[in-house]
Amino acid sequence: MKLTDTFVKRKQGNGKVQKHSDGGGLFLYITPEGKKSWRLAYRFLGKQKLLVIGPYPSISLKDARERRTEAKRLLVDNIDPSVAKQSAKAAAAEAAKSSFEIISREWVVNYSNKWAPATASNVSWMMEKYIIPALGKRPIKSITAPELLVILRKVESRGSIETAHRLRSLCGRVFRYAIATGRGERDVAADLLGALMPPKEGHFASITDPKALGKLLHEIDSFTLCGFVVHCAMKIIPYVFVRANELLRAEWTEFNFDEAEWRIPAERMKMRRIHIVPLARQPMAILLKLHEFSGNGQYLFPGKWKTTPTLDSKSLLYTLRKMGYSSQQMSTHGFRAAAATILNEQGYNRDWIERQLAHAERNSIRAAYNYAEYLPERRKMMQKYADYLTKLKNEARQEAMPTVSAASLEKAALLRPAFGPFPARITHKNEENGTAAASPPIAPAALPEAAGSVKGKALRAATRP
Numbered sequence: 001m002k003l004t005d006t007f008v009k010r011k012q013g014n015g016k017v018q019k020h021s022d023g024g025g026l027f028l029y030i031t032p033e034g035k036k037s038w039r040l041a042y043r044f045l046g047k048q049k050l051l052v053i054g055p056y057p058s059i060s061l062k063d064a065r066e067r068r069t070e071a072k073r074l075l076v077d078n079i080d081p082s083v084a085k086q087s088a089k090a091a092a093a094e095a096a097k098s099s100f101e102i103i104s105r106e107w108v109v110n111y112s113n114k115w116a117p118a119t120a121s122n123v124s125w126m127m128e129k130y131i132i133p134a135l136g137k138r139p140i141k142s143i144t145a146p147e148l149l150v151i152l153r154k155v156e157s158r159g160s161i162e163t164a165h166r167l168r169s170l171c172g173r174v175f176r177y178a179i180a181t182g183r184g185e186r187d188v189a190a191d192l193l194g195a196l197m198p199p200k201e202g203h204f205a206s207i208t209d210p211k212a213l214g215k216l217l218h219e220i221d222s223f224t225l226c227g228f229v230v231h232c233a234m235k236i237i238p239y240v241f242v243r244a245n246e247l248l249r250a251e252w253t254e255f256n257f258d259e260a261e262w263r264i265p266a267e268r269m270k271m272r273r274i275h276i277v278p279l280a281r282q283p284m285a286i287l288l289k290l291h292e293f294s295g296n297g298q299y300l301f302p303g304k305w306k307t308t309p310t311l312d313s314k315s316l317l318y319t320l321r322k323m324g325y326s327s328q329q330m331s332t333h334g335f336r337a338a339a340a341t342i343l344n345e346q347g348y349n350r351d352w353i354e355r356q357l358a359h360a361e362r363n364s365i366r367a368a369y370n371y372a373e374y375l376p377e378r379r380k381m382m383q384k385y386a387d388y389l390t391k392l393k394n395e396a397r398q399e400a401m402p403t404v405s406a407a408s409l410e411k412a413a414l415l416r417p418a419f420g421p422f423p424a425r426i427t428h429k430n431e432e433n434g435t436a437a438a439s440p441p442i443a444p445a446a447l448p449e450a451a452g453s454v455k456g457k458a459l460r461a462a463t464r465p
Contacts, residue, residue: 002022002023003020003021003022003028003061004061005060005061007020008020008028008036008056008061009057011028011030011036012030012034013030013031013032013033013034013035014032015032016032017029017030017031017032018030022061022064022065024068024072025040025041025042025068026038026039026040026053026064026065026068027039027040027041028056035055036055036056036057037052037053037054037055037056038052038053038054038055038056038059038064038067039051039052039053040053040067040068040071040081042071042075042081044075044080044081049080049082050082051071051081051082051085053067053068054067095139097183098139098140098141098178098183098184099136099137099138099139099140100131100132100135100136100137100138100139100140100143100174101132101135101136101137103140103174103177103178103181103183103184104127104131104132104136104174106177107173107174107177108120108123108124108127110177112124114272116245116267116268116269116270116272117249117267117268118245118313119270123170126163126166126167126170127167127170130151130155130163130167131151131167131170131171134151135147135148135151140174140175140178140183140184141183141184141185143188144188145188145189145191145192148168148171148188148189148192149192149195151167152164152167152168152192152195152196153196155167156196156197161196161197161198161199162199164196164197165196165199168189168192168193168196169189171189172187172189172190175187175188175189175190204331204333204334204337205326205327205328205329205330205331205334206330206331206333206334206335206337206338206341207329207330207334207338208337208338208341208342210342210392211392211395211396213338213342213389213392214389214391214392214393214394214395214396215396216325216330217238217389217392217393217396218393218396218397218400219323220234220235220238220323221235221393221397223319223322223323225322226319226322228293229290229293229294229301229302229311230301230311230315230316230319232286232289232290232300232301233247233248233300233301233311233315233316234316234319235283235286236283236286236287237316237332237335238335238338238339238389239279239280239282239283239382239385239386239389240262240277240279240283241277241335241336241339241356241357241358241382242264242275242277242336242358243270243332243333243336244313244314244316244317244332244333245313246264246268246269246270246275247301248301248310248311248312248313248315248316249268249299249310250262250264250299250300250301251298251299251300252291252294252295252297252298252299252300253298255279255287257284257287257288260278260279260280260284261276261277261278261279262276262277262279263275263276263277264276264277269358270358271358271359273358275358276372276375276378277356277382278375278378278379278382278383279382280382280383280385280386280387281383281386282386282389282390283386287300316332317331317332320332336357339353339357339385340353340357342385342388343381343385346388348381349374349377351373351374352374352377352378352381353381355373355374355378356378356381356382
C-alpha cells in the first residue's frame with residue numbers, strides 16, 4: 001500500500017524502529033525517538049544494498065519518489081546509486097574548494113607580501129565589498145563574463161568608473177591564478193576589456209604657482225581646526241616629498257636626528273625599496289616639537305583609537321577640504337607634484353628629483369642598491385627647496401598682514417618729531433622656517449614711554465586702523 005502525505009506527517013515514534021514501504025524499494029524509516037528519513041533498498045550486481053535518500057520533511061514524499069525513479073535509471077545503466085551519490089558529494093566539496101571566494105582569498109594571502117599594507121587592505125576591501133557577496137560561493141569555472149559585467153556595471157553606475165576598472169583587473173588576476181593552480185579554465189574578465197566606460201584621464205590636483213603655493217603654506221600654518229598631530233603632518237608633508245600614507249605611518253625608530261635623515265623601510269614603500277629622505281631644517285624643527293608629544297610611542301602620528309594606531313591616510317586630505325581647497329584645486333599628492341614641477345623648472349638634475357620622489361627604477365637590480373644615490377646632492381636640493389617654500393610662505397604672510405591707511409600714516413608723521421622714529425621691524429630667526437624673517441612693527445601702545453601719557457593716547461589713536 002502506497003504511503004500518503006497525511007500518514008507520513010502524523011506517524012510518530014513508538015520506542016521502536018519502524019519501516020513503512022511505499023513500493024519499489026522506497027520506505028519511510030522512523031527511529032525510536034521519532035526522527036524520519038527516506039531510504040531505498042535495491043540490488044546491484046547481485047548484492048542487496050541500501051541508499052539513504054535524506055530526512056523528512058526536508059525531502060517530501062513526492063521528492064523521495066522522484067529520487068527513487070532517478071536511482072532506478074542509474075541501475076538500468078549499471079551505475080550504483082550509492083556510489084553516484086558519494087561522487088556527487090565529493091564533487092560538491094571540491095567545487096566548494098574551488099569557489100571564487102576561496103581562490104580569491106588564497107590569492108590575496110599569497111601575493112599581499114609583495115604589496116604595501118595599504119594596498120593589501122584596499123584590495124581585500126574591494127573584493128569583499130563588491131565581488132564576493134555576489135560570486136563568492138560560485139565555483140570559479142561556472143562564472144561567466146556577462147555575470148561579472150552585471151556587477152561591474154552596478155559599480156560603474158554609481159560614478160565609480162576607476163573602481164570598476166580596478167575590480168575587472170583584480171578579478172582577472174584571480175581567474176589567472178585559478179588557471180595556474182588547476183582550478184580554473186579561462187579568464188572571463190579578459191572578455192570584458194572595452195566593455196566598461198573609459199576612466200577619466202587626469203592627474204592629482206596640485207598648486208604649482210609660487211604665489212598660490214605660498215598662500216597655501218601660510219594658511220596651513222594658520223589653520224587650527226585639525227588638532228596638533230594633524231597640523232604637524234600638514235606642515236611636514238610639503239618638505240619631504242613622500243606619499244601621505246608613507247608619512248602618517250612613520251615610526252620614530254626610522255629617524256636619525258643627528259644625521260637629519262629619515263630612512264623608510266622597503267615594506268612601507270610603494271616600490272618596495274628602502275628610501276632616504278634628507279631632512280631640511282624646517283621639517284626638523286617641526287619633528288622636534290612633535291617628538292615632545294608622541295616621542296614616547298611608536299608612531300609619529302598616533303591615532304585616537306586602539307584599532308587605528310596611526311592617523312587615517314585621508315586625514316590630510318580632509319584637512320585640505322576643511323581649509324576650502326576642493327578636489328580640483330589641491331590634493332595631498334599634489335605636494336609631490338609641486339616639488340617635481342618647481343625643481344625641474346629651477347633646473348635641478350632630473351635624476352636627483354626622481355630618486356627623491358622614489359619613482360620606479362626601470363632596472364630592478366640597480367634599484368635595489370641605489371637608494372642612497374645622489375644623496376649629497378639631494379640633501380642640498382631638499383634644503384634649497386625648503387628655503388624656497390619658506391620664502392614663499394613669508395611673502396604670503398606679509399601680504400596677509402593688515403595695512404595702515406594713508407590718513408593714519410599722515411597723523412603719525414605729525415607726532416614723529418615728538419617721539420622720534422617708530423621702532424623698525426625686528427629681524428629674528430624662526431626655528432621652524434630656518435631663515436631670518438621680519439616681525440611686524442612693535443605697536444606704539446607697547447612702548448613704556450607711551451603707555452599712559454596724553455601723547456601716548458594720541459599716538460595710539462593716530463595709528464589705529
